[in-house]
Amino acid sequence: MIKAILVMVGTPMAARWMGLDNPRSAMVFGGLAGTVSGVTAGLAATDRRLVPYGALTATFHTGLGCLLGPSLLFFIVRGIVG
Structure with a gap:
């Protein structure tokens, strides 16, 4: 939340x-930046034509983290525990 607001305002x-x-x-x-709401609002305040481009990569960044994070954590824990 704080990151989104900082990106939005900055x-x-x-x-x-x-x-x-x-x-x-x-x-x-x-x-x-990696925050969809912050990037979208910040780019909308800067130039509305840039919003789809920034939101596309921010969404990919967020989605990759949500998909990859739990998988990596699973394999790390599995490797430690056995």
Whole structure:
């Protein structure tokens, strides 16, 4: 929640410094920030045309973590316990 709010508020302020003015930079930003709601709101406040690109990679980032995290934890615990 705090991360989403920080990204949401900080994106419009730092957009010019980060070069958030094209779809490629929005996709990189979405993947690095990794919070779908924060990236979506921040990019909407910056430039509404960039929202789908940032949300796409942020969603992929979140989904990958949700799918990969439990699987890795399972194999680590299984390796330790036997």
